[in-house]
Each structure stands twice: as structure tokens, then as C-alpha cells.
Amino acid sequence: MHRPFVNEGIENLDPEAILHLDRAMRRARERVLGAGALSDPMWAVMVELANGIDGLSFEALEAGPLKHLGRTMLLGCLSNLQEAELVDGQKQAQGPLLSHIRITPLGRQKIELILNEALTILRR
Secondary structure, eight states, rough: OOOOOOTTTGGOHHHHHHHHHHHHHHHHHHHOOOGGGGGHHHHHHHHHHHHSSSEEEHHHHHTTTGGGGGHHHHHHHHHHHHHTSHHHEEEOTSSEEHHHHEEOOOHHHHHHHHHHHHHHHHOO
């Protein structure tokens, strides 16, 4: 499901550098997404959807990489992301839940903005 992560040198980061990177990413997510406590779960949803070629079904998200969020949190994140036009979901004809969710071009732009903001924070 995931492509392998290849970055020569990331293995050479010491624990302090990794913590600094994590802190920068969290701050960047909070600034760009402005979602408070939901920024981390929303980021997780966006990353999973951006990693797929054509999005994922709700069932795949719920049972797979985001099962730790639980159904209520996942639905809340998807609702917020869809309202912000960062994801697009198609509804099932026979049910109220989204059947397939894709990241939007704006969602991809927000991911890039978050990564750039994190780099800016790291350079300070």
C-alpha cells in the first residue's frame, strides 16, 4: 500500500534532531490547518489519501492505516476536510457514509504548504 521511504541521511539524524523535526511539523500543521486538536488526525487522513493514486474507500481508511482514530474521529476529520475542500468524497447510494475519498488539488497544496512551513521553522 505504501511506497518505501528513501532518504539517504535520515537514518543519521540523532534523537534531538528527530524531535525538533516532529515539533516543527506539528506547529506547521496547526498553523496551516488551524484545526487545533484535530490537526494531527486530519494530517494523518490527508497523508493516507495523498499516498494513494486514486484515493481510498471509507472502509479501507477505517480498517487500515487509520483504524486507531476510530469511526467517530475519522468521520469528523473527513467532514472537516471536505468542508475545507481538502478532500472530496462520493456518497453511497444506499448509505449516509462516503464511499470513496480523494485528496483535492487544494489538499495537495496544503500538504506542500505544511512541509514548507515546517522547513521554515527548522531553519530558525
